[in-house]
Amino acid sequence: MTDARIFLVDDNAPFRDSTAWLLETAGFAVEAFASGREFLAGYASTRHGAQDCLVSDIRMPEMSGLQLQDELRRRGSTLPVVFVTAHGDVPLAVEAMRKGASNFLEKPFGDEALLQAVRTALASARAGGQCARLEKLSPRERQVLDLVVASKPNKVIADVLGISIKTVELHRANMMGKLGVRSLPELMKVALGHG
Template sequence: MPDPRVYLVDDNDGFRDSTAWLLQTAGFETQAFASGAEFIAAYNGDRHGDVAECLVSDIRMPQMSGLQLQDELQRRGCALPLVFVTAHGDVPLAVEAMRKGASNFLEKPFSDDALIDAIRTAIASARNGAGNGAQGGRLASLSPRERQVLDLVVASKPNKIIADILGISIKTVELHRSNMMNKLGVRSLPELMKVALGHG
């Protein structure tokens, strides 16, 4: 089977070059682009035989942002698995991206392994199809309070604000978050977002 193909879209030349080298070293066929428009012009959306593909894109870019690129691909009916990277840690943007179907988001700087794992997970999930039935069962297992906490986490509220809204202590919020993540079988905020927004 041919190497998986990764399309890398980032307007930062240094990051793009170093990340392309990393991905090639990790065994991915890599094509790098300086903008979303450049990628759209080059990508025809056809499946290339049995080659697994993934798009890694910055969220914040001039002219066409990562979210606009995501919208354009969806408008074209392209279901390319997508991993976002951002230097801004902008959780509301990431929530919007994952609500629209992004596989993951990583905040710069991230480890080489984190990026490679995110790409492999995105490709595997796209091949297997999202198991929405199992995810629905996991959400149903949450207590009413855990569900409230989940909704506020997805709305980007920090623990202190969640505690104020629900009239409970920060320690209790942390306990609910821990129990909720255990029940949902997730270990990170991006994984939690995926399950909560229907892409887990």
């Protein structure tokens, strides 16, 4: 079971039900919605995090998938989006991808194609989150991190950077606080993009 939560938006009830079942069988928590407006109302009231992904039909009445994507961006959301459609065309796919969609699948598609698209979108979102966390570090903290990842002890780090061991320890403590980690293994995961 994964911590990822998939928001599924599609006006076609049989497709929505079968896709929700597929995603749940693959270990994802799924919240399904019949329209973009219904999703926005539900999404605004729920906690959302880096483990979330939106799978949306692109052609729906009232609010299209592209309009939904625009509204999410307007609200500052970085939720990764995988579009699905029975009526795909190249200009529509290009527009969706240009606006930041992670993928664009044309129905009917294989189960594994959707699961891979979702996994890729989640991995990209996590990687983006890691980059944002690492950007919080000062240049000196980043140097210390690189040497810690290279398995250098504090004394060697101090010698390489021309600072005291106490200063290395201070940079390590600040760095771990900024990255939200409490142990060296957690720090390594974040630094290597797996945390």
